Amino acid sequence: MIEPDAARASGHPAHKAGETLIELRDLDKSYGAFKALQGMQFELRAGEVHVLFGENGAGKSTLIQIICGVQGFDSGSYRLFDEPVSVMTPALAHDKGVSIVFQEFSLIPEMTVEENLFLGHEMVQGLRLAKTEMRRKVHAVLDRLGFALDPRARVRNLRRAHQQMVEIAKALLWDCRVLILDEPTASLTDQEAAQLFDIIEQLRADGLGIVYVSHRMPEISRLADRVTVLRDGKYIDTVQMADTSEKELVQLMTGRTFDEFFPEITRSAGDTLLQFEGVTLQRGMAHDLSFSVRRGEVLGFAGLAGCGKSEVLRAAFGLEPLSSGQITCGSTRLERHSPARRWATASAISPPTARPKVWR
Template sequence: MTKRFRGIVALDKVDFSLEKGEVHALLGENGAGKSTLINLIAGTFPWTEGAYSVHGHSLSHLTPQVAREIGIAAVFQEFSLVPDLTVLENLFLGREQSRGPFLKRSDMRRAAGELLDELGFHVPLDETVAFLSRAQKQMVEIAKALRTHPQVLILDEPTASLTDGEAEKLFDAMARLKARGVGIIYVSHRMSEIRNLSDRVTVLRGGKKIGTVTTADISDEGLIEMMVGRPVDQLFPKIEHKPGDIRLEIADLTTAGGTVIDASFVARAGEVVGFAGLVGCGRSELCRAVFGLEPITSGTVKLRDKVVERPSPSAMLADKVCYFPADRGSEGLALIRSVRENTTMSSLGLPSLSTGPFLKFWRERDVIRKPLTDLALRPMALESKVSAFSGGNQQKVMLARGLMQPFDVYLFDEPTVGIDVGAKVDVYNLIKELVEGGACVIVSTSELPELINLASRIYVMHEGRIVAELGENERSEAQILPHYFGGTA
């Protein structure tokens, strides 16, 4: 398969095959060609050159409708749900069951309920999709795809919005589909998922196929080297931690919803402090509470020995605290606005960008170019909408906003979620640069190797409480993981 967009080669003579009853993973950096390939397979747009066959029958062209008719279903990162319709209406949209002019609502409700029960997804059928959480929308998308009984199922980062428990239910459903002979194309940046779920892996880099391997025959390190073209030991930079004065001190902090209970910790200049724990343990809520996004019922927040009476985002920004949310799509970025506008939106009061109430709009492009270059944004299309960029590049735009002015404390919540290994390296190098420049960096992540390799100290949370603090010589997985479940190492 070859695909060109306006003369740009997005996919260059890539071969790919999917067998009955296998899970075939696609692995590659953002921009490697994964999305282009699965869109070709799903009929979203035509290929420029190449040959395509399904069940041994060659096809000269493909559309989404034809793909569905021959048994191909896709669940993409961007949802295709109608927000003003209910869950039930979305599940049957375009394929309603009827008798004459009348909808068979009871039959549709029964079928939808059975499907959601089989998947283990708890989503109210009569709820309007606009009011669902992102995780619930992901569940509806998956259920919608499976309702057509596909022979080929494409899953593009399906667990990015799911908790560990919800993801396990999806994996169980995948195992049942595989046993029925359904072929599954699985796109993920999570190496553990690829290792545990897939039979084969195809690695793409720069629009070209690097190779297809049997998952059991290659190590994680080997897959990463195929993907990025360099050994895995070069992924994490060596950070020189030089802990100095206390920048942030939290004492007995409890949030209104009880998601954080009596949390206390300190973070110093010149060090990375990590927060570990399962999804839902309270580490994200703790970061949000410190920045003023979660109401606090008791406890104190101190910045440089000064108590912050009522933390709020505006007050914390003024006190040189920067927060990067875990969900860049809904909280971190204005997706319909340009890269330029997203990068400068919290820095418009800087003298370099404004005089009094007047914006120096002609200076914006010059001012933002350095932070975006430092983060290796590709392409450097400053007037393009952020929604047009890959997940890794969207993350870089959000991070560039924090480089527009100096901060004393940086709060990173899941800084590498949904981005490829190459983009992760850029984020790790940013953290190194900030810490060695004297900043205090706090990283909350579900990726334990990141904390082991980046942090000088790690706090572990369980059910809203900090249950352990681990120093430099206590940061192996064997020492950390027991605390995830409230135990001791």
């Protein structure tokens, strides 16, 4: 329990922009014989967004868990706010001003926004909860985020983006100086993600140090001041985003050149196997549709749910009746509409390979 007057006093000195908040040197972490991190180097400064970039299994999650005290480390040095750290716990990290928002939220669905924000840190006055002061602080932090949210709303009734704002508000409620965001846009729409980016940029301007874990290049290009690249648990490099292209980042992440990662594939399409000419379906899902598929090529269909993609493919197999138009398979016009005839026609054009024998 926290007295209201104590909660108002931060007790943490302000940091100048560019001042080092976190410094990790030659950090190692193993789980038995598996080396999760080897020789890790990382630095976070006040007023910057520092992105951790790497493929799955590169060591990003292990690194942020060490920073916030969820995991310990085997060797190396960890300095937090210019003080050496030998043992870190989540409670100690919280007290020092380090907060993390994981992909999986730590909210209680049946509790209100206000109750979740103060869970385990309730403010009291005498023997009673200081509800007025708690609500004032909730409104203050939500106003800082520029997010209209009712403190009395139950978390289970909130959309995913609103729940994420509650997590960020919980992190900022107690004098946060370092904010760690682990894949924060994984389940957000583009509009919700854009609102989150505005908040992150505001927090950076306020002097917070932000560790941002992501593999999405547009987000990294927009937000990152610096990027630290990890590969197979090893530190690769730290680069200034303004001086680094997306192509160079991919090469650092994979250890391969861009041309090796996306090789040019030579295609030699053959004769036409399937052709739609002015096809309109009786069910009205497709109108005046024309396309062809050639031997040795892949034809993709893209569109929103309900636009008729599935119905068109069903029509090619004789499962959807036509209102008008013509379907040709090879050189054969498909006059009568049935799956059996479609299968017979397709088999005649490209006979199925013999099934392998099964020895019993």
